[in-house]
Amino acid sequence: MREESPSFVYRDGMIADKEYVLWLTEVKKRFRQCQIKASVRANTSMLEFYWSIGRDLVALRAEEHWGTGVVKQFALDMRQTFPGATGFSHTNVKYMKRWYLFYNERNKKGQRVVDQSEMPEVFGQVPWGQHIDIISKCECLDEALFYIKNVVEKGWSRPVLNSHIDANLFQSQGSAITNFERTLPESQTVSARELLKKEYDLSFITVEEVKKEKDLENALTHNITRFLLELGKGFSYVGRQMELQMPGGQTFFPDLVFYHIPQHRYIVIELKAVKFMPEFAGKLNFYVTAADKLLRGEADNPTVGLLICKSTDKTIVEWSLQDIQKPLGVATYQLQEVVERTIAEIESSNVK
Numbered sequence: 396m397r398e399e400s401p402s403f404v405y406r407d408g409m410i411a412d413k414e415y416v417l418w419l420t421e422v423k424k425r426f427r428q429c430q431i432k433a434s435v436r437a438n439t440s441m442l443e444f445y446w447s448i449g450r451d452l453v454a455l456r457a458e459e460h461w462g463t464g465v466v467k468q469f470a471l472d473m474r475q476t477f478p479g480a481t482g483f484s485h486t487n488v489k490y491m492k493r494w495y496l497f498y499n500e501r502n503k504k505g506q507r508v509v510d511q512s513e514m515p516e517v518f519g520q521v522p523w524g525q526h527i528d529i530i531s532k533c534e535c536l537d538e539a540l541f542y543i544k545n546v547v548e549k550g551w552s553r554p555v556l557n558s559h560i561d562a563n564l565f566q567s568q569g570s571a572i573t574n575f576e577r578t579l580p581e582s583q584t585v586s587a588r589e590l591l592k593k594e595y596d597l598s599f600i601t602v603e604e605v606k607k608e609k610d611l612e613n614a615l616t617h618n619i620t621r622f623l624l625e626l627g628k629g630f631s632y633v634g635r636q637m638e639l640q641m642p643g644g645q646t647f648f649p650d651l652v653f654y655h656i657p658q659h660r661y662i663v664i665e666l667k668a669v670k671f672m673p674e675f676a677g678k679l680n681f682y683v684t685a686a687d688k689l690l691r692g693e694a695d696n697p698t699v700g701l702l703i704c705k706s707t708d709k710t711i712v713e714w715s716l717q718d719i720q721k722p723l724g725v726a727t728y729q730l731q732e733v734v735e736r737t738i739a740e741i742e743s744s745n746v747k
Contacts, residue, residue, distance in 0.1 A: 439519030441482070442526070446514035448488065449495025466492070482523075490527050497530040497539070520547045525556050532557075537585070538565045548628065566593070571701070572709060573724040574716040579697060586658060587699055587722065595625055595703060595728045611666045612636075612650050629657040639685055649682040652690075660696040661686045664703060671707040671725060673715040683721040697721075703728050 451457070457465045466488050473483040498515075518526070521543055533539040542565065546556055571591035575584045599621045600614040615622045616635050623630050633652040640646050651664040663682045667675060683700040691698055700723040712725045 435520060438522060442519050442521075442523060443514050445482070445491045445523065446495055446518075449491040449493070450512065452492045453495060453499065490530075494526055494530055498536065517543060517547060522553070525551075525553050528553065528557055528560065532560045533565075541565045541589070571724040571726040572707065572712045572716070573722070574719060575722050575724070578720060578722040583658075583696060587660075588724075590627065590655060590658065590662070590699065591701060591724045592627075592726055595726060597622075597625065597728045597730055600730050611668050615651070615666070626653065629655050630662070631656055633661070633690075639682075639689075647682070647685075649685075652686065658696060659694060661690050661698040662701060663698060664701045667702065667704040669705055671702070671704040671712055671715075673711060675702055675704070676712075676715040676719055676723060676725075679723055680719050680721045683723065687721075699724065701726065 452466070457469075461468075467485045470483050470485045470488045473480070473488075477483070521529075525546055529539050529542050533542065542556060542560060545551055545559070551559070571588075571593055573588060573591065575587050579587055597615070599618050600611070612635065619632055623632060631654045633654050635651050636648040637652055638646055638648060649663050650666050653662040653664065654660070655662055663679065663686050665675065665679045665682070679700040679702050683698045686698040698721075700721060702723065702725045704725065704727055706727055707725055716723055716725070
């Protein structure tokens with residue numbers, strides 16, 4: 396039998412038509428998905444193992460039982476037994492224990508329920524290095540889970556995650572002044588707060604464009620796609636200045652109405668190009684009531700009202716919302732000039 400010699404492969408007898416190209420593209424897509432799934436499975440298995448090591452070190456009271464050098468000795472023993480394996484440095488094993496304790500101790504304090512024995516499934520979708528950064532930089536359970544959720548949903552790389560943590564993104568998200576604790580069921584309070592920001596970056600609008608509320612509303616409507624991105628994931632635009640007719644002949648026009656698909660609730664937004672005034676809350680409360688009565692379906696959660704003002708006084712806002720029975724939040728916004736001035740100030744200070 397004649398041995399085959401090396402040769403180049405040509406497309407002899409092959410007609411690469413459109414149908415073949417489409418099929419090839421689909422196969423490549425499936426293969427990439429297969430690679431991703433395999434990577435996720437491998438990452439999940441490794442993390443579950445790390446979680447179990449952390450759990451064992453805590454449950455066995457390892458340092459109390461075998462001495463303070465037990466973690467270092469354990470890491471050495473594992474490296475000797477599995478010389479080709481990575482992840483068994485003294486530092487990494489300490490992080491395994493610290494990782495488990497971070498969620499276990501905060502769970503005992505009642506910050507939020509996290510299974511103490513088994514690793515939460517969603518953790519498997521986050522690389523180990525990012526878990527280390529989260530537990531090293533976050534102060535509370537809600538903050539850590541906020542960043543885990545964003546890594547999973549938005550695919551943040553490690554540098555992107557760290558830039559958001561260093562910029563205190565969690566503190567700016569869901570930090571609007573609200574009355575949700577009194578006006579929403581306990582099970583909805585945290586998720587509803589996560590819908591709102593303390594301040595909205597409207598730097599795609601210039602100060603010169605905004606002299607009154609109507610100007611701000613027009614600018615946001617003309618840039619609705621960018622405003623939706625700033626609002627966050629899950630918002631759907633319903634309408635602007637939707638005419639509300641009352642039986643007595645009066646008409647009212649709420650500025651903007653959105654629907655948040657994941658939370659199944661309407662969001663009524665009122666815009667003010669001035670500092671917050673107490674009377675603004677009463678009007679927004681009226682619009683939220685109208686949305687609950689006329690728009691909200693049986694499967695929908697309570698409507699939330701959001702007032703976005705040029706500036707606020709925390710005490711005045713809190714007093715204004717104190718006896719209102721509808722869930723309202725108050726936030727501020729930044730326009731282009733303010734953002735540019737802030738950047739210029741930072742650059743100037745760096746030069747000095």
